[in-house]
Amino acid sequence: MNIGVAACPHGEAHNSVRLVLAVGLALACVSSLVAAKVGIEALIESRQASMKQMATAAKTLAGIFNGQVPYNAATFRDAAETLRDRTGSLLGEFPSGSLGPLSGAKPEIDQDRRSFEALAHHIATLATALAKEAANAPPQINAEMRMGPGTMMDGGSLLGKRTNAAEPEPATLPAEHLVHMILQDCTSCHSRFRQKIR
Numbered sequence: 001m002n003i004g005v006a007a008c009p010h011g012e013a014h015n016s017v018r019l020v021l022a023v024g025l026a027l028a029c030v031s032s033l034v035a036a037k038v039g040i041e042a043l044i045e046s047r048q049a050s051m052k053q054m055a056t057a058a059k060t061l062a063g064i065f066n067g068q069v070p071y072n073a074a075t076f077r078d079a080a081e082t083l084r085d086r087t088g089s090l091l092g093e094f095p096s097g098s099l100g101p102l103s104g105a106k107p108e109i110d111q112d113r114r115s116f117e118a119l120a121h122h123i124a125t126l127a128t129a130l131a132k133e134a135a136n137a138p139p140q141i142n143a144e145m146r147m148g149p150g151t152m153m154d155g156g157s158l159l160g161k162r163t164n165a166a167e168p169e170p171a172t173l174p175a176e177h178l179v180h181m182i183l184q185d186c187t188s189c190h191s192r193f194r195q196k197i198r
């Protein structure tokens with residue numbers, strides 16, 4: 001009886017400590033997995049929302065130059081700033097664990113980080129130049145903002161065929177030309193690194 005009383009609770013205490021530890025560890029594991037998953041889902045949602053904002057801004061800018069959106073210096077500036085800010089944060093929004101079937105981001109981003117980052121950097125540089133020009137936007141759209149009749153859009157495509165062509169200095173390009181080059185970057189990146197979801 002003595003043995004029973006002395007040994008049993010002792011053993012139970014050990015066991016329950018172990019059990020508590022095991023359950024605790026398991027919970028800690030599960031909850032950190034859940035936290036990681038929630039974190040990734042939130043990241044994906046926020047980058048998708050960011051892309052949608054870019055799309056709205058890009059549509060406004062394209063519309064301004066093709067006459068479908070009435071020009072107004074503030075509208076122009078706001079859209080250019082949205083593009084600058086959104087493209088500027090693109091780089092950090094695609095970590096390895098967030099690619100593949102979970103979203104529209106292809107796993108190829110991980111296999112070709114250099115191209116992905118080059119595209120992100122390129123579009124951000126163009127959008128920064130555009131926002132700078134837009135900061136001094138005139139009250140009326142003017143000829144300086146327009147692409148001249150001789151301007152071709154092929155100077156700006158990072159992944160285009162004319163790889164030897166020198167990239168024109170973005171700050172020297174008319175706003176309309178920058179907008180076209182920005183739209184080309186959207187398309188280049190999507191055709192390589194974006195997939196259909198579901």
Ligand code: HEC
Nearest residue numbers: 048051054055058103104105119120123185186189193194
């Ligand atoms: C460097 C690569 C890259 C560039 C540049 C880029 N995108 Fe994307 N875009 C992606 C990827 C990858 C996805 C898929 C993201 C996801 O589902 O998580 C995406 C998704 C989108 C979506 C869908 C968002 C949703 O709700 O699922 C829109 C709209 C979009 N992009 C618009 C644009 C526009 C407009 C531009 C140019 C101004 C642009 N993107 C530039 C890579 C890029």
